[in-house]
Amino acid sequence: MKKNLIITVLVLLLIPAYLAGIFFPVHKSFIPHLINKDLSVNDLITRLVQSGAAVATFTSAFVALFRDELRRIFLEKHDISISFIDETNKITEITDTEGETDNTVVKEYICRLEFKNTGNVAEKNAEISMQNITTKRVSDNTVKYDIPLVWENNQTSTRIPIKGCRHFTLFSIASSQELEENDEFDSAPRSNTTIPPKLKLTNDIEYTSEIKLEITYLISYDNNRHDEFTISLDWDGKWQNRVLEMKDHVKVSFKKK
Structure with a gap:
C-alpha cells in the first residue's frame, strides 16, 4: 500500500x-x-x-x-475523553463492616478514571501501561517502566465501542491497621503494632509515607494509534476515615498529551 x-x-x-x-x-x-x-x-x-x-x-x-x-x-474521528469518575473528591470510599458491631468503616480509598469514546470509530485492543514515574523531591528522579496494567474488567486488552466507556483504577490507599502482638507463652495481648496507611499503584509499587509523583501512562490501540497522559499525585501520608477530610490529604490531577 x-x-x-x-x-x-x-x-x-x-x-x-x-x-x-x-x-x-x-x-x-x-x-x-x-x-x-x-x-x-x-x-x-x-x-x-x-x-x-x-x-x-x-x-x-x-x-x-x-x-x-x-x-x-x-x-474517521478518533477521540477518547478522560475524566475522573468522582470529579468532586477524586477518590471514592470502599467500606466494610466491623466485627460483631456491624459498624461501617472505610477500609480503603480508590481513584478511578473513565475513558469514553466520543469519536465515530470503535477502539479495538485498547491496552494501558505505565511508562515512567518521576519522584518530585529536591531533585527529580525518573524511573522508566513498561508495565502492562489491567482495566477494571481485569483484562489487559479491551474494546471501547462508540459512545462506550471503560474504567481504570489509578491507585488505592489502604487504611492504617493495628495488630496485637501476643507473648510467646501467654495468649493475652502484649502490645499493639500500627501498620501505616499504604498507597498502592501496582502490586509491586507501594508507598507508606508522604510522596509526590508524576506518572506517565500510555494507551495503545489498533493501527498504531496511542494516547498518552500524565498523572500528578501528591499524598501527605495521612489517613482520615471520611472522604470529605481525606480528599484534603490527596491531590491528584491529570493532563492528556
Whole structure:
C-alpha cells in the first residue's frame, strides 16, 4: 500500500511540474506548439467529455487504491475523553463492616478514571501501561517502566465501542491497621503494632509515607494509534476515615498529551 501511495504522489507531482515547465521553460524546445485553430462546438464538447472521463478514471483508481487511507483521514474521528469518575473528591470510599458491631468503616480509598469514546470509530485492543514515574523531591528522579496494567474488567486488552466507556483504577490507599502482638507463652495481648496507611499503584509499587509523583501512562490501540497522559499525585501520608477530610490529604490531577 505504501508503494502505491508513493507512485500516486509522484504522478500528482508531475502535473504541477508540467505546468511549471510550460510557463517557465528551461529551453525553447520544452515550449508546447499549439495549433491556432478555432474549435467547433462539437470538438469542444468532445474534448470536455474526454477530459472529464480521464479525470473520473484517475479519481476512481485513486479512491480504489487508497480507500481505507482516505476513510481514516477524512471520515474517521478518533477521540477518547478522560475524566475522573468522582470529579468532586477524586477518590471514592470502599467500606466494610466491623466485627460483631456491624459498624461501617472505610477500609480503603480508590481513584478511578473513565475513558469514553466520543469519536465515530470503535477502539479495538485498547491496552494501558505505565511508562515512567518521576519522584518530585529536591531533585527529580525518573524511573522508566513498561508495565502492562489491567482495566477494571481485569483484562489487559479491551474494546471501547462508540459512545462506550471503560474504567481504570489509578491507585488505592489502604487504611492504617493495628495488630496485637501476643507473648510467646501467654495468649493475652502484649502490645499493639500500627501498620501505616499504604498507597498502592501496582502490586509491586507501594508507598507508606508522604510522596509526590508524576506518572506517565500510555494507551495503545489498533493501527498504531496511542494516547498518552500524565498523572500528578501528591499524598501527605495521612489517613482520615471520611472522604470529605481525606480528599484534603490527596491531590491528584491529570493532563492528556
